[in-house]
Amino acid sequence: MRLELSHIRRPETEFAKVFQPADLPAGDEEYRVTAPVDLRMVIHKDHDRFRLVGTVKTALELACSRCLEPFVLPVDREFDLRYLPHGAAEPEEDADEEAEVEEDDVAMTFYHDEQIDLSELLREQFYLTLPMKPLCSDGCRGICPQCGTNRNTAPCDCHPQWEDPRMAGLKTLLKRAAEGTEGTD
Template sequence: MKLELREITEQRVRIKRDLPPTILGLDGLSQYRVVDAVSLDLQVSKDGSKYWLGGQIDALLKIECGRCLDMFEFKVKIDIDLLYLPLSDDKGASDVLVEESDLRAAYYQDEQIDLAQLVMEQFQLAMPMKPLCRDGCQGLCVMCGGNKNFESCQCVESWEDPRLSGLKSLLEQ
């Protein structure tokens, strides 16, 4: 879904859209799945060839728990504050000092902003490093692979460092 910048004639425009999950083009390789429509509520301000996008993205995602591997629902509410510049204003691949304001800059091409790409980037940034289905998630048994949240197993989790086996034999003597 593209935002046509040519069609923005006013100084400030409000855009409210619900993007269907299918428009994001996520394949089975993604670490998350969009459950319901993605709600966009954006303000677009125009200043010459620069466009400021501010607002919110709301969505419900299904992601995999980092401990037990169960899928669980994860609600995201993302605040957007980006300055879009024409791609020609890019400084290129030379070494430059990145400033705080550069982290909020993005680039558009052909007088369009790809809203689906924006949403997917923001989802990636909003993902927790180690998602947990709940605070007390016990994960999987390392021996049998059973989910400790729902079943208890009789596996004995003992591990000995093979480098210390020589010392263990000395202690047994």
């Protein structure tokens, strides 16, 4: 799953490839890739600098953070990544010229051995897709903290202490305010 940069000669090269989940290196990831990974991009070459602009589509299986059940998250993500050869220092003499090109906050990565590791690229894009709090649905009722029942599938007889959601919001605000003052110095 490596992109051989020495094979790329033209300033713009179209690249499209579908990887099967089994092609991806097995890692200890928070997600499981459950659909073929459709990677399409244009590789822009400027001497030893490369810019990869494209999309990645697939589906990831995650565990819901409330009920812990697996669910599938569709992925359709655009990326714009720049690669410099490993060890390329910003040249002093044309620093001004470089600054213009790289001022914007573009993701910049160094490549090694004339190769870009596409599995690493994909892994990064998958992680960028993951929500902070993965939920199987917005209305997921989660697991009862008292009896452990998945409340999406079965009711339970526990009586959780009811808290006014407006009070909960206020508490969060107060907590944030308190944390904010602690962190100002």
